[in-house]
Amino acid sequence: MFFYIHVDLKSNIEDFTSRIQEKNVFFIEQRVNCVWGDFSLVIATINLLQNVVKTKNKNSKILFLSGQDYPIKPLSKIDNFLVLNKSYEFIDLVMYKSKEITYQDRVLKFKINNTRKKEDIRYLWPLFKFNFKNYSLFLKLLYNNKITLKDLKSLLTFKRKSIFKEHYKGSNWFVFNYQTVVKILKYIEKNKNKIYNYYYYYYYTACADEQFFHTILKEIMIYDKSIKVLPSVHYIDWTRKNTLLPVTFKVEDLNLLINQPENLLFARKFDEKIDNKILDLIDTSINNKL
Known part of the structure; x- marks a missing residue:
């Protein structure tokens, strides 16, 4: 062993x-x-x-x-x-079932680390998928320097495309x-x-x-x-x-x-x-x- x-x-x-x-x-x-x-x-x-x-x-x-x-x-x-x-x-x-909240969070949305502490993460929809709360969260994360230019490349889309x-x-x-x-x-x-x-x-x-x-x-x-x-x-x-x-x-x-x-x-x-x-x-x- x-x-x-x-x-x-x-x-x-x-x-x-x-x-x-x-x-x-x-x-x-x-x-x-x-x-x-x-x-x-x-x-x-x-x-x-x-x-x-x-x-x-x-x-x-x-x-x-x-x-x-x-x-x-x-x-x-x-x-x-x-x-x-x-x-x-x-x-x-x-x-995963498509209607599950965890499916939406972990497959359809993007994860952004708010801090490196346990469970302190935020979930964002693609920015072209209109959602007022989503935009508000995005602007807040952007203001607090949690969003990078590399992040924007992924977020500026209509849909997160899975490889599976x-x-x-x-x-x-x-x-x-x-x-x-x-x-x-x-x-x-x-x-x-x-x-x-x-x-x-x-x-x-x-x-x-x-x-x-x-x-x-x-x-x-x-x-x-x-x-x-x-x-x-x-x-x-x-x-x-x-x-x-x-x-x-x-x-x-x-x-x-x-x-x-x-x-x-x-x-x-x-x-x-x-x-x-x-x-x-x-x-x-x-x-x-x-």
């Missing part, structure tokens, strides 16, 4: 490399300054995948996890589950076979200009990490029938009432976490600043089940 880690460019990497020096752990050099909802998250993921495929371990499974994810099954059960399902990819794939007929969405945490990752990276490289122009350079897609790999995988599946997909192996609670979502799990969630179905191998999210005991309790509980 090998670990490839991307440390945000805003962080001091020596805080990590000084503590973790195992031979199977690699901190990648191509680091990115990641911003919530920004294409920078996709670039960081691509950099990770490019490093992983250099191993040429063609029979491997590639698990994409964040620093706020944690296993809720023993490693032996995780391994057994992935071996038994070696022919499958695990990712949530839901087709359909867009798919889902959690950005996935488990792919090595060969599938190779196919995805080849597709990105072959179509790099139009993909990057759409998502990044001119069109400013919001939360691209929650549709980028999903949509590309579905494009590949049109002609590659060997790819079979099952839902994500992450447990994420988006339904709990009266709390910030997704749920940040605490000690009182222990039984809920360790009793998830066999196909849910990881949970998110966790924050040691909020609860620094839950992870140790998970370790103890799942080890006692062995």
Whole structure:
């Protein structure tokens, strides 16, 4: 088992490399300054995948996890589950519906960063699509120097033109076979200009990490029938009432976490600043089940 880690460019990497020096752990050099909802998250993921495929371990499974994810099954059960399902990819794939607000925001509109803080983004329709509120927001962003000349090149249009007929969405945490990752990276490289122009350079897609790999995988599946997909192996609670979502799990969630179905191998999210005991309790509980 090998670990490839991307440390945000805003962080001091020596805080990590000084503590973790195992031979199977690699901190990648191509680091990115990641911003919530920004294409920078996709670039960081691509950099990770490019490093992983250099191993040429063609029979491997590639698990994409964040620093706020944690296993809720023993490693032996995780391994057994992935071996038994070696022919499958695990990712949530839901087709966007054109009437969804998120479809309008993330496919039809342009994303402008108001600041680099979480969720502080604005959505603009193309300027030739008449909308009084849209013009007002545009003028406000322009006055506050949030709109550049490059932005104007994209905004001065009647319609934002997608490079895909359909867009798919889902959690950005996935488990792919090595060969599938190779196919995805080849597709990105072959179509790099139009993909990057759409998502990044001119069109400013919001939360691209929650549709980028999903949509590309579905494009590949049109002609590659060997790819079979099952839902994500992450447990994420988006339904709990009266709390910030997704749920940040605490000690009182222990039984809920360790009793998830066999196909849910990881949970998110966790924050040691909020609860620094839950992870140790998970370790103890799942080890006692062995």
